Amino acid sequence: MSPYTSLDELARIHGTPLYVYDLDRLDAARRDLFGWLPDACDVFYALKANPHPELVRALRPGDGRGCRAEISSTGELAAALEAGHAPEDMLYTGPGKTADELTEAIGHGVRLFSAESLTDLEHIGTAALARGAVADCLLRINSVTASAASGVRMTGKPTQFGIDSETIADLAPRLLSVPGTSVAGLHLFSQSNAADEAALIGEFRHTVEVASRIERELGIPLRLLDIGGGFAAPYGQHGERAAYPKLRAELESALDVHFPRWRQGAPRLAVESGRYLVGDCGTLLASVSNIKVSRGRTFVVLDAGINTFGGMSGLGRILPVSVRVESRGEETQRASLAGPLCTPGDILGREIEVPAGLRPGDLVAIPNTGAYGPTASLVMFLGRPAPGEAVVQGGEVLSVSRIEHVRTYREVAQSHG
Ligand SMILES: Cc1ncc(COP(=O)(O)O)c(C=O)c1O
Numbered sequence: 001m002s003p004y005t006s007l008d009e010l011a012r013i014h015g016t017p018l019y020v021y022d023l024d025r026l027d028a029a030r031r032d033l034f035g036w037l038p039d040a041c042d043v044f045y046a047l048k049a050n051p052h053p054e055l056v057r058a059l060r061p062g063d064g065r066g067c068r069a070e071i072s073s074t075g076e077l078a079a080a081l082e083a084g085h086a087p088e089d090m091l092y093t094g095p096g097k098t099a100d101e102l103t104e105a106i107g108h109g110v111r112l113f114s115a116e117s118l119t120d121l122e123h124i125g126t127a128a129l130a131r132g133a134v135a136d137c138l139l140r141i142n143s144v145t146a147s148a149a150s151g152v153r154m155t156g157k158p159t160q161f162g163i164d165s166e167t168i169a170d171l172a173p174r175l176l177s178v179p180g181t182s183v184a185g186l187h188l189f190s191q192s193n194a195a196d197e198a199a200l201i202g203e204f205r206h207t208v209e210v211a212s213r214i215e216r217e218l219g220i221p222l223r224l225l226d227i228g229g230g231f232a233a234p235y236g237q238h239g240e241r242a243a244y245p246k247l248r249a250e251l252e253s254a255l256d257v258h259f260p261r262w263r264q265g266a267p268r269l270a271v272e273s274g275r276y277l278v279g280d281c282g283t284l285l286a287s288v289s290n291i292k293v294s295r296g297r298t299f300v301v302l303d304a305g306i307n308t309f310g311g312m313s314g315l316g317r318i319l320p321v322s323v324r325v326e327s328r329g330e331e332t333q334r335a336s337l338a339g340p341l342c343t344p345g346d347i348l349g350r351e352i353e354v355p356a357g358l359r360p361g362d363l364v365a366i367p368n369t370g371a372y373g374p375t376a377s378l379v380m381f382l383g384r385p386a387p388g389e390a391v392v393q394g395g396e397v398l399s400v401s402r403i404e405h406v407r408t409y410r411e412v413a414q415s416h417g
Contacts, residue, residue, distance in 0.1 A: 001396040001397065001398055002396065002397050003395055003396055003397075004392065004395065004396070004397050005395075007020060007283060007285055007363075007365060008363055010285070010390055010392075010397070011285045011287070011363050014388050014390060014400050015388060016285050016286050016287040016303055016304070016363065016387075016388075017284060017285065017286045017287075017302075017303055017304035017308045017309075017387040017388070018284070018285045018387060018388040018389075018390060019282055019283070019284050019285075019369065019370075019373055019374065019387055019388065019389045019390065020282065020283045020284075020285065020390045020392060021050075021052065021054075021055060021278075021281050021282050021370055021389065021390070021391050021392070022281045022282075022283075022392050022393065023054070023055075023058050023281065023391060023392070023393040023398070024393055024394060025280055025281040025370075026055060026058055026059070026277065026278060026281040026370070027058065029233075029241060029276060029277050029278070029279075029280060029281065030058075030059060030064070030065075030066075030067065030277060031064065032241065032243075033231060033273060033276055033277060034064075034065045036243075036244040036245070036247045036248060037247070037248060037251070037271065038248055038251060038252050038255075038269065040262070040263060040265065040268070040269060041269045041270065041271060042068055042268065042269070042270040042271075043065075043067045043068070043270070043271055043272070043273060043277075044067065044068050044069070044070035044091050044226070044270060044271070044272040044273075045059045045067035045068070045069055045070060045272075045273065045274070045277055046070045046229075046272050046273065046274035047069060047070065047071050047072070047076040047079060047080060047274075048072060048076070048274060048372075048375065048376075049274025049275055049277070049278050049279070049370075049371040049372060049375070050274070050278045050282070050370060050371055050372075050373065050375060051075070051076055051079040051375055052079075052389060052391070053079050053082045053083045054083070054391045054398065054399060055278055055281070055370075055391070056069065056079055056080055056082075056083035056085065057083035057084055059277060059278075060083060060084055060085055061089075067273075067277065068085070068089045068090065068091065068270075069083075069085040069089065069090045069091070070090070070091045070093060070272055071090055071091070071092055071093070071105075071110075072092070072093050072094035073094070073101065074101045074104050074105070077090070077092070077101075077104070077105055077108060077110065081108065086109075087105075087108045087109035087110045087111075088109055088110070088111055088112075090110050090112065091112045091113070091114060091138070091187075091226070092105050092110050092112065092113045092114065093113075093114040093140070093187070094114075094116070095116045095120070095160040095161055096160075097113075097120060097123060097124070099123060099126070099127060102123060102124055102126075102127035102128075103127050103130065103131075105127075106127050106128055106130075106131050106133055106135065107131060111133065111134075111135055111136055112135070112136045112137075112138070112184065112224075113135050113136070113137050113138070114137070114138045114139075114140045114187040114226075115137045115138065115139055115140060115163075115181070116140050116160065116161060116162055116163070117162075117163055118163070118171060118174060118175060118178075121137055121139075121175065121178045121181055122178055124137060124178075124180070124181055125178045125179050125180030125181040126180060127180075128180035128181065129179055129180035133180070134180060134181065134182050135180060135181050135182070136181075136182055136184035136223075136224075137181045137182065137183055137184060138183075138184060138185045138186055138187035138224060138226055139163055139168075139175060139183060139185075139186055139187065139214075139218075140161060140162040140163065140186075140187040140188070140189070141162050141163055141165050141168070141186055141187070141188050141210065141211075141214060142156070142159060142161055142162030142163060142164050142165060143156065143165045143188060143190065143206075143207070143210045144156060144164065144165050144166050145165075145206070145210065146190060146203070146206065147199075147202035147203045147205065147206035156190075161189070162187075162188075162189075163175075165210060165214065168214050168217050168218065169217040172217060172218050172219065175218070176218065176219075176220065183218065183220060184222075184223045184224050185222040185223050185224035185225050185226065185267055185268075186211050186214060186215075186222060186224075186225055186226065187226040187228070188207045188210065188211060188226070188227055188228050189226075189228035189229065189272065190203055190206075190207060190228055190230075191203055191228070191229075191230040192229065192230060192275075193230065193232045193233070193235075193275065194230035194231070194232050194242075195232075196232075196242070197242065197243070197244050197245075197246060197247065199230070200230050200231070200232075200242075200244065200247065201244075201246065201247055201250045201251070203228075203230060204227055204230075204247075204250075204251055204254065205250065205251075205254045207227045207228065208225075208227060208251075208254040208255055208258050208259070209254070209258055211225055211227070211258070211259075212258035212259060221266060221267070222259075222266075222267035223266070223267050223268065224267055224268050224270060225259070225262075225267040225268070225269055225270065226270040226271070226272065227269065227270070227271055228271065228272055229271055229272040229273045229274075229276075231244075231271075231273045231275070231276035232275070232276065233275040233276045233279035233280055233368065233371065234279065234280070234367075234368040235275065235279065235368060235369075235371070235372065236284075236309065236310075236321035236322070236348075236366055236367070236368060236369055237321060237322045237367070237368060238322050238324075238367050238368070239368065240280075241276060241279070241280055242276070255269065274371055274372075275371035275372065277371075278370040278371045279368050279369075279370050279371040280367075280368050280370060281370040282368065282369040282370025282371070282373060283365050283366065283367055283368075283369060284304060284308070284309050284365070284366040284369040284373065284387070285363055285364070285365055285366075286302040286303055286304035286308070286323075286363070286364050286366065287302065287303045287361065287362065287363055287364075288300055288301070288302060288358050288359065288360050288361060288362040288363075288364065289301045289302060289303050289340060289360060290360055291358060291359065291360060297335075297336065297351070298333065298334070298335035298336070299335065299336050299338050300335045300336070300337050300338065300354055300358050301338045301339075301340065302337060302338065302339055302340070302348070302364065303339075303340055304339060304340075304348075304366075304387065305338065305339010305340055305341050305346040305347075305348060306339055306341065306345065306346050306348070306377060306378050306381075307339065307340075307341055307346075307377055307378050307379055307380075307381050307382060307384055308339070308373075308374070308377055308379075308386075308387045309321070309348070309366065309369055309373055309374075309377055310339075310348055310377060321337065321348045321349050321366045322349075322352070322353075322366070322367070323337065323349075323354055323355065323364040323365065323366055324355065324364065324365050324367070325355045325358070325362055325363065325364055325365070328355045328356070328357070331355070331356040331357075332353040332354060332355060332356055333353070333354060333355075333356040333357070333358075334351055334352070334353060334354075335351070335352070335354045335358070336349065336350045336351055336352070337349040337352065337354065340382075340384065341378075341381060341382045341384075342382060343381075343382075348366075373387075374386060374387055374389065374403065379403070379405075380405060385402065386402055386403040386404070386405070387402070388400055388401070388402050389401050389402065389403075
């Protein structure tokens with residue numbers, strides 16, 4: 001551990017582009033999220049938001065209320081294990097689980113899976129049986145109905161995610177008799193980044209109602225009900241995490257109506273979150289490499305582009321970012337923020353307000369970049385090094401690291417042609 005006094009100092013010592021993750025802010029987000037929720041509620045941390053082992057470790061059950069790990073690959077499994085999460089507490093999700101990864105996860109002791117279809121359930125069962133195990137499975141439901149359009153919707157239309165809710169009644173006998181599996185509950189994830197508290201509450205109330213109907217159709221009591229997420233946080237822009245002062249009471253009243261024994265743990269309630277937990281702990285520091293004017297328009301070229309932050313840009317989810325220079329005043333100029341890649345798509349903001357008078361060598365800070373940073377970016381594209389990642393807490397630097405890509409060659413059998 002070594003003390004630091006400013007982000008400028010970190011950038012000077014460790015270079016840019018550099019992500020700085022502040023564990024004090026992460027801790028505040030964790031405490032806030034648990035505070036908005038009923039007491040008897042598990043939170044699954046979605047490692048896809050940021051699998052950095054030190055962040056994943058900081059979210060683990062410890063002195064306070066900690067998160068369980070929601071993983072979707074063997075890479076995320078490795079990160080969660082490295083961070084000290086117990087395999088039996090993890091939830092393995094995703095529409096394309098292969099036989100090899102299921103075998104690996106079950107071999108490590110993961111026993112809770114979200115099943116996206118009858119065939120996915122069968123694959124999980126086959127892998128579990130091969131280890132002499134039984135896997136608890138949450139049936140992921142693609143609800144045909146929704147509360148109101150908000151955030152990034154993931155249900156209601158044909159998708160690779162979940163079992164169509166209208167087919168559950170007919171499928172029930174087969175879903176409940178897959179060797180190697182035991183249906184433990186339901187998983188519904190209908191939105192990400194809800195527009196506001198009303199949208200989040202509306203979606204959760206609707207989800208609880210759908211879940212109770214499906215419980216009746218299945219004819220078995222649910223042990224775990226994962227109602228998904230939607231907890232919102234700014235992404236690459238200035239702003240604060242959302243507040244949910246009404247959520248707890250609203251959720252409790254919906255559960256009291258539809259699952260009168262939920263307070264006794266029948267079923268246990270769970271939610272999922274990525275961006276809310278880690279988004280605002282991150283700041284991306286980048287340097288201005290060049291400034292150029294083309295046909296009257298100014299381009300500020302940074303050493304960080306969609307290879308560093310913004311792999312989600314193709315989904316239209318993040319642009320434009322906002323930047324600040326610590327030492328500058330409030331005056332701004334209009335410019336486009338470009339990254340270093342040889343593609344016209346490498347734009348972090350088109351014709352946006354940036355600090356006035358930017359010069360090559362200036363350091364800019366992009367706030368709220370702790371979620372969907374390196375992990376969601378085109379880090380291999382054009383062969384630039386991955387960004388540095390510094391973890392800090394209480395004015396101390398805990399670690400600085402960088403992901404390396406290494407090509408490994410396999411033995412190739414000689415051809416006898
Ligand atoms: C199943 C599931 N859980 C959790 C998340 C995390 O979402 P967020 O980072 O918006 O909380 C996602 C994101 O797409 C998801 O698909």
